[in-house]
Amino acid sequence: MGSTTVTVGFKGRREDARLLTGQGRYTADWNQPGQLYAAFLRSDHAHAVVRSIDTGAARAASGVLAVLTGADAVAAGFDRGAAMMPVKGRGEALRVPPRPALATDRVRFVGEPVALVVATTAHHAQYGAELIEVAYEALPAVADAAGALASGAPVIHASVPGNLCFDFDYGDAAATAAAFAAAAHVVRLTLTSGRVVGNPMEPKAALAHWDGDVLDLWTSTQGMTAFRDSLASQSGLPAERIRIRARDVGGGFGIRGPAYPEHMALALAARITGHPVKWVASRGETFLSDYHGRGLVMTGALALDAEGRFLALRHEWLADQGAHPVATGPLINTLNPASMCTGCYRIPAVYGRNRLAITNTVPITAYRGAGRPDMAYIVERLVDEAARQTGIDRIELRRRNLIPREAFPYRVPAGAVVSEYDSGDYRAALEQALAEADWDGFSARRAEASARGRFRGIGCAVFVEPSGGVVPKDEVAITFDPDGQVVLHTVVTSNGQGHETVYPEIVARVLQIDPARVRLSAGDPEGPRLEGGGAFASRSMMSHGAASLVATREVVEKGRALAADALEAAVGDIEFADGAYRIAGTDRVIELTALAGGGALDTTTGLAATRAFPSGAHVAEVEVDPETGMTEVVSYTAIDDCGVVMNPTLLHGQILGGLFQGLGQVLGELCVYDSDGQLVTGSFMDYAMPRADMLTRFSIGDSCVPSPNNPLGVKGAGEAGTTGALPAAMNAVLDALRPAGVTHLDMPASARRVWRALKEARAGAA
Ligand code: SMO
Numbered sequence: 207m208g209s210t211t212v213t214v215g216f217k218g219r220r221e222d223a224r225l226l227t228g229q230g231r232y233t234a235d236w237n238q239p240g241q242l243y244a245a246f247l248r249s250d251h252a253h254a255v256v257r258s259i260d261t262g263a264a265r266a267a268s269g270v271l272a273v274l275t276g277a278d279a280v281a282a283g284f285d286r287g288a289a290m291m292p293v294k295g296r297g298e299a300l301r302v303p304p305r306p307a308l309a310t311d312r313v314r315f316v317g318e319p320v321a322l323v324v325a326t327t328a329h330h331a332q333y334g335a336e337l338i339e340v341a342y343e344a345l346p347a348v349a350d351a352a353g354a355l356a357s358g359a360p361v362i363h364a365s366v367p368g369n370l371c372f373d374f375d376y377g378d379a380a381a382t383a384a385a386f387a388a389a390a391h392v393v394r395l396t397l398t399s400g401r402v403v404g405n406p407m408e409p410k411a412a413l414a415h416w417d418g419d420v421l422d423l424w425t426s427t428q429g430m431t432a433f434r435d436s437l438a439s440q441s442g443l444p445a446e447r448i449r450i451r452a453r454d455v456g457g458g459f460g461i462r463g464p465a466y467p468e469h470m471a472l473a474l475a476a477r478i479t480g481h482p483v484k485w486v487a488s489r490g491e492t493f494l495s496d497y498h499g500r501g502l503v504m505t506g507a508l509a510l511d512a513e514g515r516f517l518a519l520r521h522e523w524l525a526d527q528g529a530h531p532v533a534t535g536p537l538i539n540t541l542n543p544a545s546m547c548t549g550c551y552r553i554p555a556v557y558g559r560n561r562l563a564i565t566n567t568v569p570i571t572a573y574r575g576a577g578r579p580d581m582a583y584i585v586e587r588l589v590d591e592a593a594r595q596t597g598i599d600r601i602e603l604r605r606r607n608l609i610p611r612e613a614f615p616y617r618v619p620a621g622a623v624v625s626e627y628d629s630g631d632y633r634a635a636l637e638q639a640l641a642e643a644d645w646d647g648f649s650a651r652r653a654e655a656s657a658r659g660r661f662r663g664i665g666c667a668v669f670v671e672p673s674g675g676v677v678p679k680d681e682v683a684i685t686f687d688p689d690g691q692v693v694l695h696t697v698v699t700s701n702g703q704g705h706e707t708v709y710p711e712i713v714a715r716v717l718q719i720d721p722a723r724v725r726l727s728a729g730d731p732e733g734p735r736l737e738g739g740g741a742f743a744s745r746s747m748m749s750h751g752a753a754s755l756v757a758t759r760e761v762v763e764k765g766r767a768l769a770a771d772a773l774e775a776a777v778g779d780i781e782f783a784d785g786a787y788r789i790a791g792t793d794r795v796i797e798l799t800a801l802a803g804g805g806a807l808d809t810t811t812g813l814a815a816t817r818a819f820p821s822g823a824h825v826a827e828v829e830v831d832p833e834t835g836m837t838e839v840v841s842y843t844a845i846d847d848c849g850v851v852m853n854p855t856l857l858h859g860q861i862l863g864g865l866f867q868g869l870g871q872v873l874g875e876l877c878v879y880d881s882d883g884q885l886v887t888g889s890f891m892d893y894a895m896p897r898a899d900m901l902t903r904f905s906i907g908d909s910c911v912p913s914p915n916n917p918l919g920v921k922g923a924g925e926a927g928t929t930g931a932l933p934a935a936m937n938a939v940l941d942a943l944r945p946a947g948v949t950h951l952d953m954p955a956s957a958r959r960v961w962r963a964l965k966e967a968r969a970g971a972a
Contacts, residue, residue: 252883269330317494408456429740460572499573586933663942673922677739744922835961864927
């Protein structure tokens with residue numbers, strides 16, 4: 207249970223040689239004999255009535271074999287909306303309007319698929335799409351959540367009055383009100399977590415092919431079962447007649463979880479033409495149609511007593527859901543953040559209300575962190591603000607209020623939202639991060655920066671987040687190749703996490719053999735039939751990793767009885783070590799794999815993955831150039847409790863990737879719509895993706911408290927970097943700017959915004 211700091215050192219992963227030499231197999235790499243190519247015609251209106259669609263010229267164009275419109279989608283029954291929301295809100299269920307694979311009489315966001323052209327080449331399909339004439343009648347559009355809920359706003363779906371698709375609350379309103387009434391200090395902040403675009407390296411792509419009445423769909427996905435079920439619920443196709451095929455996936459981030467209308471349209475096109483149909487999105491289509499993330503306006507209020515003890519918290523969130531509630535969008539804006547609504551602090555009362563609005567924009571779903579970075583962000587900015595207002599040092603204020611190690615399991619006072627932090631030592635992580643970041647030496651560094659004309663700031667964040675999610679059971683199977691290779695089968699496929707490296711290591715550790723003797727077979731529809739979820743909510747280690755451990759132990763026990771028979775000894779006399787059984791005290795040995803013939807050791811095991819709560823303490827240090835507003839993260843320290851560390855290289859790679867994704871949002875990423883619903887940031891020219899030089903000095907360490915909730919003791923790491931980065935880095939930016947009179951700033955701290963904030967502060971002071 208000790209704490210260790212591990213300096214990041216990169217050791218190769220098993221999949222790297224394949225992936226780095228162009229031998230990865232992404233969706234676009236799959237082909238089927240006789241395949242055709244598709245192109246989508248997308249709406250260029252944010253909100254319009256579709257009066258008519260003339261497909262005549264397109265159908266007559268060279269190479270074009272079919273043109274599909276919304277009428278085809280409706281005729282096929284591919285027109286159901288789908289969004290996950292297991293609870294009711296304030297008396298009403300989530301409103302999910304129907305959603306055809308292709309728009310019918312109305313378009314509701316720029317980029318919405320309107321027609322699909324199938325042709326002999328991708329270029330012919332694209333050319334055909336340009337020949338389609340759509341008669342639109344423009345309607346007033348609304349591109350922001352507050353505007354959508356305002357009276358008189360255009361109604362986007364007849365079945366969603368006032369554009370409010372879900373109204374949710376949690377906690378104890380009365381207790382919270384009483385605590386606020388008795389408070390010595392009340393701190394209030396309204397912050398945005400702006401809309402961002404996931405932008406996986408691999409754009410959305412699919413190859414649809416009907417094998418009789420079974421749909422084979424090659425596509426990039428975070429989980430074949432969730433994807434299959436998502437496609438089934440939107441299309442009405444029975445799940446057992448859908449086979450999702452994915453090998454390598456070039457990034458997930460939440461947005462590769464669900465099936466999209468494009469997938470349904472391609473399935474339909476393959477059925478109608480009788481040919482496999484392939485489509486690979488352009489980067490422009492990624493911006494226009496991959497579901498976006500965040501899109502929040504959050505108001506938080508913290509009540510403190512005279513000694514700085516936290517008494518109560520109040521949250522009020524306004525979440526933009528885009529033109530349709532989809533996939534986990536509603537969940538991640540309600541239950542996910544509510545499960546961590548008091549952050550790492552002992553706060554007796556909390557009340558939160560989340561309103562989810564429909565707007566004329568791309569729908570929103572989970573995006574790395576999925577509501578958690580936002581909650582960590584508002585809580586940790588409130589704590590810094592409380593420190594400023596009360597005059598209590600911001601670290602001291604945190605020390606006073608952190609949940610102590612002996613208080614676990616800790617039940618969050620979120621009312622009907624049941625959430626119990628499993629384990630942690632937040633104070634230890636904080637102290638470790640402060641030491642590693644040389645927090646106490648900051649004033650000298652600030653003075654030195656000041657002498658160079660730069661504003662230097664330091665910020666910290668302590669955070670906790672639920673990981674795991676909602677899958678009842680995750681199964682893995684172990685089989686044996688005739689040549690003695692152990693094969694681990696999982697339903698989960700990697701979208702960059704290094705499963706090929708780490709899952710075999712878990713099996714090999716139990717068997718005490720070289721991991722090279724274990725091979726991962728992930729997501730093979732022809733492999734053993736397995737139930738289970740995919741890679742989301744930082745879960746694939748606690749779910750499939752833990753199941754691999756349990757399954758391998760079962761294999762060893764099965765083998766023990768067989769070994770006893772083979773060696774003609776009592777089971778009690780059989781020892782297992784180094785992949786072999788031995789009669790204790792003798793040299794009579796038999797290899798485990800020698801007993802595996804005829805499937806004798808084949809094992810399928812399922813595990814119900816229980817949530818865990820990874821946590822961490824991060825410190826960011828930034829410098830701002832007041833002449834340009836350019837903000838640079840000069841150093842970053844991340845101390846994370848992801849539970850037991852399975853493979854430090856992969857763990858720290860996850861943390862680092864998460865940091866970049868969080869810092870991307872802090873420093874530059876923002877998806878902007880005009881008030882009329884036109885997407886302004888539709889390419890990398892306008893949308894500032896983070897680059898490798900954004901963070902060059904960093905230290906990533908572990909402060910491990912094992913989770914009691916799974917056999918590996920792991921907690922998940924995929925989203926921790928992002929969750930910590932938002933509050934830590936923005937607190938640092940504010941710390942840099944406050945001496946210059948800036949009291950408030952929203953993400954991203956882009957040069958333009960920072961420069962303007964400094965200018966306004968100077969004008970205000972003058
Ligand atoms: S944002 Mo995630 O894939 O739960």
